[in-house]
Amino acid sequence: MSSLEATYQEDAGIQQKRWIILIVLNLFTFMSTLDGSIVNIALPVLVKELGLPVAQVEWVTTGYLMAICAVILFFGKLGDIAGKIRVFKLGMVIFTIGSLLCGLSHSLPLLIASRVIQAAGASMTMANSQGIVTDIFPSTERGKALGLIGTFVSLGSIAGPSLGGIIVSSMGWEYIFWVNVPIGILAIILGWKVLPKDLVRVQAKLDLPGSGLFAVFIVTLFSGLLLGQQLGYGDQRILASLATAAVVFAAFLIVELRRREPLLELNLFKNPLFSLSIFCAFLVFVSNFCFNIIAPFYAQNMLNLSPFDAGFLLMLYPICMVVVAPLSGALSDRIGSELLTFAGLLVMVVAQFGLARLHEGSAVVLVGIWIAMLGIGSGMFGSPNNSLIMSTVPRTQLGSAGSVNSLVRNVGMVVGITVATSILFHVMSSKAGYRVTGLVEGRPELFLSGMHVVFLTSSGICLLSALLTGWRLFNSRRAKKLGV
Numbered sequence: 001m002s003s004l005e006a007t008y009q010e011d012a013g014i015q016q017k018r019w020i021i022l023i024v025l026n027l028f029t030f031m032s033t034l035d036g037s038i039v040n041i042a043l044p045v046l047v048k049e050l051g052l053p054v055a056q057v058e059w060v061t062t063g064y065l066m067a068i069c070a071v072i073l074f075f076g077k078l079g080d081i082a083g084k085i086r087v088f089k090l091g092m093v094i095f096t097i098g099s100l101l102c103g104l105s106h107s108l109p110l111l112i113a114s115r116v117i118q119a120a121g122a123s124m125t126m127a128n129s130q131g132i133v134t135d136i137f138p139s140t141e142r143g144k145a146l147g148l149i150g151t152f153v154s155l156g157s158i159a160g161p162s163l164g165g166i167i168v169s170s171m172g173w174e175y176i177f178w179v180n181v182p183i184g185i186l187a188i189i190l191g192w193k194v195l196p197k198d199l200v201r202v203q204a205k206l207d208l209p210g211s212g213l214f215a216v217f218i219v220t221l222f223s224g225l226l227l228g229q230q231l232g233y234g235d236q237r238i239l240a241s242l243a244t245a246a247v248v249f250a251a252f253l254i255v256e257l258r259r260r261e262p263l264l265e266l267n268l269f270k271n272p273l274f275s276l277s278i279f280c281a282f283l284v285f286v287s288n289f290c291f292n293i294i295a296p297f298y299a300q301n302m303l304n305l306s307p308f309d310a311g312f313l314l315m316l317y318p319i320c321m322v323v324v325a326p327l328s329g330a331l332s333d334r335i336g337s338e339l340l341t342f343a344g345l346l347v348m349v350v351a352q353f354g355l356a357r358l359h360e361g362s363a364v365v366l367v368g369i370w371i372a373m374l375g376i377g378s379g380m381f382g383s384p385n386n387s388l389i390m391s392t393v394p395r396t397q398l399g400s401a402g403s404v405n406s407l408v409r410n411v412g413m414v415v416g417i418t419v420a421t422s423i424l425f426h427v428m429s430s431k432a433g434y435r436v437t438g439l440v441e442g443r444p445e446l447f448l449s450g451m452h453v454v455f456l457t458s459s460g461i462c463l464l465s466a467l468l469t470g471w472r473l474f475n476s477r478r479a480k481k482l483g484v
Contacts, residue, residue, distance in 0.1 A: 008136045008199065017194045018136050022145055024194060025129045026152040027187040028092055031180050032122035033156030033409075034163070035064065035099070041164035041296045041307060041314075042173040047438070049173075050108055058226070058421065061293075063112045065414045066222045067119035068126065069407055070215040073263050076127035076403020077206060083198030084128035084135070091124025092191060096184030102177035118177075123406075130386075130402035135199070144329055146387050151325035153382070153409065163318075165296070165311020210263035213252040221245035225418045232435070268401060276472055277388040278405065280341070282412045283465040284381060287352065289416025290458035291374065294424065294451055302360050302444055303367070316368050317375040324379030329387065337384030338473040344380025345466035347373055349459055356455035360444050416458075423457060424450035 008014045014021075039046075039061045046057045079087040098118025105111040130149055137145040164176050224241030231238055256262040269275045299310035328340050351373035358367060389405050427450035428436040432443070440446050 008196065009138050011196070014136065014196050015138075018145075020190070020194050021136060021196075022133065022148065024187055024191045025088075025125075025132060026148060027183065028088075028095065028125040029129050029149055030152045030156040031099075031183060032095060032125050033153050035118065035122065035177075035180070038164040038167075038176050039064075041311060042168050042176055044297065044300055045168055045173050045307070052108065056108065058417070059108070059112055060115060062222065062226055062414055062417055064115040064119045064122075065410050065417075066218060067116045068123045068410045069222070069414065070218040071120060071211075072123040072127050072403050072407045072410065073214060074206070074211040075124045076131075076401075076406075077204075077211075077263055079124075079128040079131060079403075081204055081206065084131045085195050085198050087124050088128045088132060089188075089191060089195065091121045091128075092184065092188050093121070094118075095121025095125065096181055096188065097121070099177045099180035099184065103174040126406040126410075127403035130405060134402075136196075144333065146383075146391075148326065148329065148383070149386065151322065151329065151379070151383055153386070163311065163315075165307040165309075165314065167311075169306055169308035169311070204261040207256075207259055207261060207263035210252060210255050210259065213248055213255060214263060217245050217248045217252055220248060222414055222418070225414075225422075228422070264404070265401075268404060273472075274389060274401075276468060277385050278408050280345075280465045280469055281385055281389065281405070282408045282415075283461050284345070284348070284378070284385075285409050285412025286416040286419060287348065287458040287461040287465075288374075288378065289413045290420040290454050290461075291352070291355065292413075293417050293420045294454055295371070297439065297447065298358070298451060299367075301439060302448065303362070303364065305364075313364065313368060314371065316372045317378075320372045320375030321379040321382070324376050325383045328380045329383030332384035332387060336476075337388045338469065338476050340384045341381050341388075342466060342469045342473050344377045344382075344384075345462055345469055347377030347380065349377075349462045349466055351377055352455055352459035352462055356452050356459060358451075359448055419457065420454050423454045426450075427453050 008018075043057055043061070046052075046060065050057065075087055075091070095118055098114055098116075098121055101114035102111060102118055105114045130146060133145045133149055167176050167179060220241050224238050224245060227241070228235070228238045233239075253266075256264050256266055269278075295314055296310060299305045299313055300307060303310075305313065328344070332340050351370050354370040354373070358370070386405070389401070424447070425436055428440070428446040431446050431449050432440060436446065
């Protein structure tokens with residue numbers, strides 16, 4: 001059962017404030033996704049300050065993303081039951097408190113613990129923002145509004161290294177977290193004034209067994225993948241962790257199929273358009289985070305740029321994206337989303353291949369061209385694909401669908417980091433003749449060899465997504481010609 005008698009479209013007061021509501025949603029969408037990547041530029045600084053290898057400091061980034069993945073489906077379902085806006089508001093407060101604690105943490109365990117608190121708040125906002133937009137905006141503006149949410153998701157995900165570089169070099173690494181606090185407080189005050197009361201709630205029970213199994217699956221899977229970089233994937237503890245993840249995931253699917261009110265609405269995936277769009281988004285975030293984790297080290301350690309200068313170079317990505325994405329979203333309302341997503345992916349393939357050809361003496365201008373192209377391609381792809389994902393979902397499942405979309409995005413980020421660092425360290429170790437888990441002083445050719453293979457891999461991932469999207473475009477046009 002659900003309360004669907006009234007809609008936000010019928011309330012003139014809410015409709016007058018709908019764009020202000022979107023600003024509040026986008027502020028936290030941007031900050032929560034930004035904090036998944038902003039630490040990347042500070043990793044070289046944290047490595048020096050904490051005296052730890054890259055593989056350990058990497059947990060500051062991956063611990064945040066792992067925690068989000070573990071609980072985001074739970075908070076999406078909670079949003080459907082308790083109210084998406086209520087859960088979003090609570091998430092704003094928790095995220096802001098977590099950001100404050102992160103800046104006060106000067107040891108790795110404390111910093112990771114604070115990141116987990118921050119991640120809990122972030123997942124509450126991520127899981128419900130798209131559902132709130134779909135509920136509030138009329139169908140004539142929904143694509144544009146969802147496109148803007150998608151733009152800020154992608155922008156926050158990739159703007160971290162560039163903004164972080166400027167902040168770290170001018171104020172210190174603590175401020176990459178503290179910058180969220182005043183913005184968060186402002187957004188909380190504004191949100192409490194403009195966000196309406198929840199209208200849509202589903203009368204259901206929380207799936208606690210499914211939630212627990214899924215959290216265990218995420219932790220064991222990503223712990224195994226990430227620790228495998230340090231210990232080797234042949235280590236019995238790593239194999240046991242990955243085997244446990246496989247068994248727990250199978251148990252999770254069995255539980256979900258048998259429950260009347262499951263944590264994960266598996267029937268969402270019966271829609272081929274939803275499933276294909278979700279999978280392509282996953283591939284793009286894997287590819288983008290290969291770039292996101294490698295580019296700061298290339299800019300600072302190979303091109304010898306300061307964090308400030310490296311931040312400005314990497315800023316080309318979000319600048320190009322923020323210009324192109326709204327245009328692509330608006331254009332998709334006129335010509336459809338399939339062609340734009342396909343074209344954007346082709347641009348990304350070319351850009352990733354160009355990055356794979358860079359070396360220690362590459363001109364900064366050439367590096368900037370490839371980074372800008374990557375931003376243009378991502379901007380063309382993101383907004384139309386996000387609209388495709390959310391446009392086919394029933395109103396009572398918007399929280400679940402939004403959380404699935406956010407889950408896939410964050411899993412893509414963690415997988416991207418894992419793929420990039422695993423390939424990087426494997427290639428570097430093969431070239432060096434011994435196990436490598438960080439940069440080797442005086443041996444830039446080791447890093448460059450690994451970087452080339454990483455970007456060739458990410459280019460191939462984008463190409464796979466482009467082929468799938470091209471197949472979807474072909475079938476869509478064929479169906480129109482046949483009048484299906």
